[in-house]
Amino acid sequence: MQSFTIFQWNTLANSLCTTDSFPNVDPAFLQWEYRQKLIQKIIQESKADIYCLEEVDEPQFYMEILQGYKTYFYKKPAEDNKDGIFIATKIPLDGEPLVKFYFENGKQQNQFFVKIQIHHIQIYITHLKAKPKFELVRKEQLVQLAANFTDQKIIVVGDFNTSPELEAVSHFQELTQLKTINNGVPTTAKNRGKLEVGIKDYILYRNIDLLESYIPHLTQDEGGLPSEHFPSDHLNLVAKFRPY
DSSP, X not given: OOOEEEEEEEOOOGGGOOTTTOTTSOGGGGXXXXXXXXXXXXXXXXXXXXXXXXXXXXXXXXXXXXXXXXXXXXXXSSTTOOOEEEXXXXXXXXXXXXXXXXXXXXXXXXXXXXXXXXXXXXXXEEEOOOSGGGHHHHHHHHHHHHTTOXXXXXXXXXXXXXXXXXXXXXXXXXXXXXXXXXXXXXXXXXXXXXXXXXXXXXEEEESEEEEEEEOOOOOOOTTOSSOSSOOSSBOOEEEEEEEO
């Protein structure tokens, strides 16, 4: 395997894309019929080898637009959650994906990670707990994820729901020596009373060569995302790697 490309994206679940959640966005741009065309265009134009998507609650749609890929879908267990993690790969995996839930005080949480392996490279996909008050929970979730590393070649992708300078991510990178493809480019813009722009989404890696990376330019629309031209409140990240 000379190189491979990973595409990471929180696609914004249809069930969560409501006017209550996005009061400053034109309701027409929140409709699934509108958004799915933009999603399909972005995904198919990327031509990635592996797609790692969070907040997917229309898995059949993604299976249809990613024909020719082996696909996997893992829904969050809570009854009031319709979304989960969706993976599509053109590269044969070394065995089946491994799903592990995070625990807090001995209790299984709603969040989890999926581990896949290709050619002795371990790839972890996760969507951490939301809301600022849960920073210590996110820190512990990442510690639990790191405890599963059994190889030196590692990639971790996902929506971490926190910024790189805060405790969860900074501790995780110090603990694991993972590098980021992103050096300060915002990945989300939401307006729920005021516009908040920041980095919440990641592709981290170690002991493999990063050949190229791409994050779309975030246009400064006071309404935030999603918008007329972009269908999610998170931007997609793309990275091309080559094993040592």
